[in-house]
Amino acid sequence: xxxxxxxxxxxxxxxxxxxxxxxxxxxxxxxxxxxxxxxxxxxxxxxxxxxxxxxxxxxxxxxxxxxxxxxxxxxxxxxxxxxxxxxxxxxxxxxxxxxxxxxxxxxxxxxxxxxxxxxxxxxxxxxxxxxxxxxxxxxxxxxxxxxxxxxxxxxxxxxxxxxxxxxxxxxxxxxxxxxxxxxxxxxxxxxxxxxxxxxxxxxxxxxxxxxxxxxxxxxxxxxxxxxxxxxxxxxxxxxxxxxxxxxxxxxxxxxxxxxxxxxxxxxxxx
Numbered sequence: 001x002x003x004x005x006x007x008x009x010x011x012x013x014x015x016x017x018x019x020x021x022x023x024x025x026x027x028x029x030x031x032x033x034x035x036x037x038x039x040x041x042x043x044x045x046x047x048x049x050x051x052x053x054x055x056x057x058x059x060x061x062x063x064x065x066x067x068x069x070x071x072x073x074x075x076x077x078x079x080x081x082x083x084x085x086x087x088x089x090x091x092x093x094x095x096x097x098x099x100x101x102x103x104x105x106x107x108x109x110x111x112x113x114x115x116x117x118x119x120x121x122x123x124x125x126x127x128x129x130x131x132x133x134x135x136x137x138x139x140x141x142x143x144x145x146x147x148x149x150x151x152x153x154x155x156x157x158x159x160x161x162x163x164x165x166x167x168x169x170x171x172x173x174x175x176x177x178x179x180x181x182x183x184x185x186x187x188x189x190x191x192x193x194x195x196x197x198x199x200x201x202x203x204x205x206x207x208x209x210x211x212x213x214x215x216x217x218x219x220x221x222x223x224x225x226x227x228x229x230x231x232x233x234x235x236x237x238x239x240x241x242x243x244x245x246x247x248x249x250x251x252x253x254x255x256x257x258x259x260x261x262x263x264x265x266x267x268x269x270x
Contacts, residue, residue, distance in 0.1 A: 024039050024040065024041060024042060025083065025261030025262065025264055025265050026076070026078045026081070026083070027083045027084070027131070028072055028082060028083070028084045028085070029260060030056070030065055030085055030086050030128070031056060031087065031128070031256075032056060032060070032101060033056055034055055034056055035054050035055075035065065035072060036052065036054075036253070036256075037051065037069070038050070038051035038052060038257050040261035045135060045140075052076065054068050056068070056101075059102045060102045062095075062104055062105055063113075066113050069084060069117065073118060080121070081121060081123070081264045081265075082114070082118060082121065082122075082124070083123075083126070083262070083265075084110075084123060085125075085259070086101070086126075086127065087099045087128050088101070088105055088110075088127065089171045090125050090126055090127050090171065093125055099157070100156070110125045111123055126259075126260070127170065127171055128256050129159030129160055129161050130170050130263075131262075131263060132151060132226055132249070132256050133149075133160075133162070133259065134168055134259040134268075135251050135258035135262060136226065136255055137161075137163045137166060137224075139258065140224070141222075141224040141225075141247040141248055142163075142247070145221065146165055147164065147220070147221030148219065149163045150220045151163075151223075151249070152174065152175075152226065153249075154190040154207075154225065154226070154228075154230070155189060155191065155227040155228060156189060156190075157175050157185040158175030158185040158210075159175060159226075160172045160173065160175060162218065184213070184214075188203070188207045190229040200232075200236040204237075204240055207240060211242035212241075215243060222245055222246075222247060223242075223247070224247050230248040231252075233248035
């Protein structure tokens with residue numbers, strides 16, 4: 001196992017804010033290729049110091065991932081509450097699906113598992129796109145926006161998060177919504193652009209179709225476009241033809257960490 005340092009329905013609010021030393025929080029973002037974590041300034045959304053990353057164990061079983069998360073927390077000698085994202089639908093702390101991680105996660109009480117590996121401290125577990133949405137809404141592309149904000153992460157598939165005035169509706173799966181006979185992510189994920197050699201213009205047309213379908217159902221005030229392709233937002237966002245404004249995500253690889261820390265701070269319990 002190798003590691004590296006790199007750059008920095010509506011949910012219920014339960015209990016107290018827990019242990020957050022000096023206005024800081026801690027988030028861990030579990031992905032298919034890497035598990036990364038760091039200390040977060042809860043007032044600004046900025047990472048305090050560098051994030052720390054360890055390659056996702058293979059196979060990425062619940063126990064192996066939990067041990068990796070514990071190693072990251074121990075690296076920082078962090079003793080407070082911890083927020084953790086998973087590429088899974090999470091309800092009541094239990095993983096219900098598994099995308100890019102071992103299928104053994106399905107049905108696992110992730111909250112209990114991580115608590116056991118982290119000495120019984122308070123742990124908040126949520127979907128990775130939801131965590132990114134929380135962070136982008138508060139500190140990133142949606143900062144100072146009001147109303148309904150929808151984050152879409154364009155990658156291998158399409159992840160989604162819906163917030164209204166900062167309140168998250170957890171576990172939306174808009175990437176699986178059917179658009180003209182095809183799943184949205186099979187039409188407009190950035191992997192579709194790459195796999196089919198589409199120009200930005202051709203791909204933006206497909207993205208527009210998906211956004212138009214979503215906005216007809218939810219009437220959002222703002223879309224936030226995330227995923228790696230958001231780094232090239234100037235090449236395709238101006239080509240979109242849907243009616244709702246689209247802003248690129250700005251927190252990049254830190255969004256999941258920041259959102260997880262914010263979720264732990266607020267006691268969000270999807």
